[in-house]
Amino acid sequence: MVELAGTIKVISKLLRDFLVAEEYAYREGFLQGVDQKVKLMAILLLIVLAVSTQNIFFLLLLFLFSLTMVLLSKVSLRMYLPRFGFIPIFALIIVLPWIFLMPGQPALTFIGLNVTKPGIMYVITFTLRVTACVSCVSLLLFTTRVSDLLHTLKSLKIPSPLVDMFGLVYRYLFTFLSELERMLLGRECRVVSDQGLLKNWRDGGNVVGNFLSRTFYRSENVYKAMRARGYDGSFKTYPRNDKIGKKSIVFMALVGIMVGIWLVTRL
Amino acid sequence: MARDKVIEAKNLKYRYPDGTVGIEKVDFELWSGEKVAIIGPNGSGKSTLLEILGGLIEPTEGYVKFFGKESIDKYELRRRVGIMLQNPDDVLFNPTVREDLEFGPAQLQMEKEEFNKILEGISQLLDLKLYLNKPPFRLSKGEKQKAALGSVLALKPEVLLLDEPFSAVDIGAKQSMIKYLNRLNEDGVTIVVTAHDLTTVPLLADRVYLLNKRLIAEGSTRDTLTNAELLKNNGLEVPPLVELGLRLGINLVPLTVDEAVRRLRERFCL
Numbered sequence: 001m002v003e004l005a006g007t008i009k010v011i012s013k014l015l016r017d018f019l020v021a022e023e024y025a026y027r028e029g030f031l032q033g034v035d036q037k038v039k040l041m042a043i044l045l046l047i048v049l050a051v052s053t054q055n056i057f058f059l060l061l062l063f064l065f066s067l068t069m070v071l072l073s074k075v076s077l078r079m080y081l082p083r084f085g086f087i088p089i090f091a092l093i094i095v096l097p098w099i100f101l102m103p104g105q106p107a108l109t110f111i112g113l114n115v116t117k118p119g120i121m122y123v124i125t126f127t128l129r130v131t132a133c134v135s136c137v138s139l140l141l142f143t144t145r146v147s148d149l150l151h152t153l154k155s156l157k158i159p160s161p162l163v164d165m166f167g168l169v170y171r172y173l174f175t176f177l178s179e180l181e182r183m184l185l186g187r188e189c190r191v192v193s194d195q196g197l198l199k200n201w202r203d204g205g206n207v208v209g210n211f212l213s214r215t216f217y218r219s220e221n222v223y224k225a226m227r228a229r230g231y232d233g234s235f236k237t238y239p240r241n242d243k244i245g246k247k248s249i250v251f252m253a254l255v256g257i258m259v260g261i262w263l264v265t266r267l
Numbered sequence: 268m269a270r271d272k273v274i275e276a277k278n279l280k281y282r283y284p285d286g287t288v289g290i291e292k293v294d295f296e297l298w299s300g301e302k303v304a305i306i307g308p309n310g311s312g313k314s315t316l317l318e319i320l321g322g323l324i325e326p327t328e329g330y331v332k333f334f335g336k337e338s339i340d341k342y343e344l345r346r347r348v349g350i351m352l353q354n355p356d357d358v359l360f361n362p363t364v365r366e367d368l369e370f371g372p373a374q375l376q377m378e379k380e381e382f383n384k385i386l387e388g389i390s391q392l393l394d395l396k397l398y399l400n401k402p403p404f405r406l407s408k409g410e411k412q413k414a415a416l417g418s419v420l421a422l423k424p425e426v427l428l429l430d431e432p433f434s435a436v437d438i439g440a441k442q443s444m445i446k447y448l449n450r451l452n453e454d455g456v457t458i459v460v461t462a463h464d465l466t467t468v469p470l471l472a473d474r475v476y477l478l479n480k481r482l483i484a485e486g487s488t489r490d491t492l493t494n495a496e497l498l499k500n501n502g503l504e505v506p507p508l509v510e511l512g513l514r515l516g517i518n519l520v521p522l523t524v525d526e527a528v529r530r531l532r533e534r535f536c537l
Contacts, residue, residue, distance in 0.1 A: 172360070224352065
């Protein structure tokens, strides 16, 4: 139970930190001023470039490009890097055995196992690719309000039920996590000794059952509050930027340069 | 000036899905430009009545007429009647306060320019400017309550139904909210509030409905709040100023501090 509570708290904190990141989407930075559709399409294009190259130089450049955009968009690197840093580390751990498994010329021997050159290159390429992709996605999320993202997805003709479902899950997720946190806090306040594994698991079952009924009740009330303000089953939002201004053109030009470099590296 | 009947409800009964009766035999009338309070102890059915009056739930028995119409389009109802639920956490579910404020106007497809003007006014009056880009869970309960009120006001409703709007705000915020609501009322907005703490009722309501599952009494704020026996019998605390006035045998029992000062000066020649 203690472990479960701890895990939930960590997940909740991560998600809430992510929400706090939405504050950056309101800053008057470079990417915040770029048309949402242009931004979404351009970042998707950058991701496609990242996954379709094995050139380390290009991947490094793409990562630096995303960091530059972060700085131009008035997002603090101290906030930005820790948000996605764990994903490349996780990717590195997953792919690391390939330095031994990939056939090829040995570069060095480590505890009796050959570390191959192609293996090293594969691990570096894979990790850099993940880093560049995640950095690009984070860039989009840091500089775009979720409601703008939903609006853009709808305007790109993504099926409305799918977009609305994403919107609902996103909104309800935090509501439910706060409910769960409150329940666990209430329990924690009254547990004065180690209950033993069996009791803890039984308590865990009670918490899950109670959580289910509380979330149901809560979702009813949230839905009521939504209906009270005119919700009819489809989210409507105000778009923030609908005009392709100077910033959009500059961003498109920069992405164009990246595409050019990608093409050169393919030659 | 002739006033229109805004809401008329007759013989309301609401039974929860588990069979518990929320309210029964409740009649309610609201005229445009009025300020009305629904008072009663915890669990007396105030919130249930308010949700029925806001068209959020259907009564099990009885009927509600809005603006004299037998039936009303749900969008017209949402546009004209704003309801603020008791728990601000239920109202504020968007990633930022700003998005919560724009949620209603966006659903009702209000022009963005019009909404921006409203947003400017609301955030200034309710002191929300600093919180607009913050996620609601970072706010204190009082701030949340102000943001929840703002999210309803953003719809510019003609009728405002507020469920315990001051339950968590501090004294300063409470006073400014009351001032603001009174100003809205002067501009023609009809206001209904529920309360179990009666000290704010005289500042915000001219007429009172006393509810305790059934309708116990209906009358002017003065008549209802100075009836100590009625209040005590229905699990409500008599406001301290009323208690003081009654014990001192002051003719016109004071309901507000200003009134109390005046009456005490008259009574004791101060």
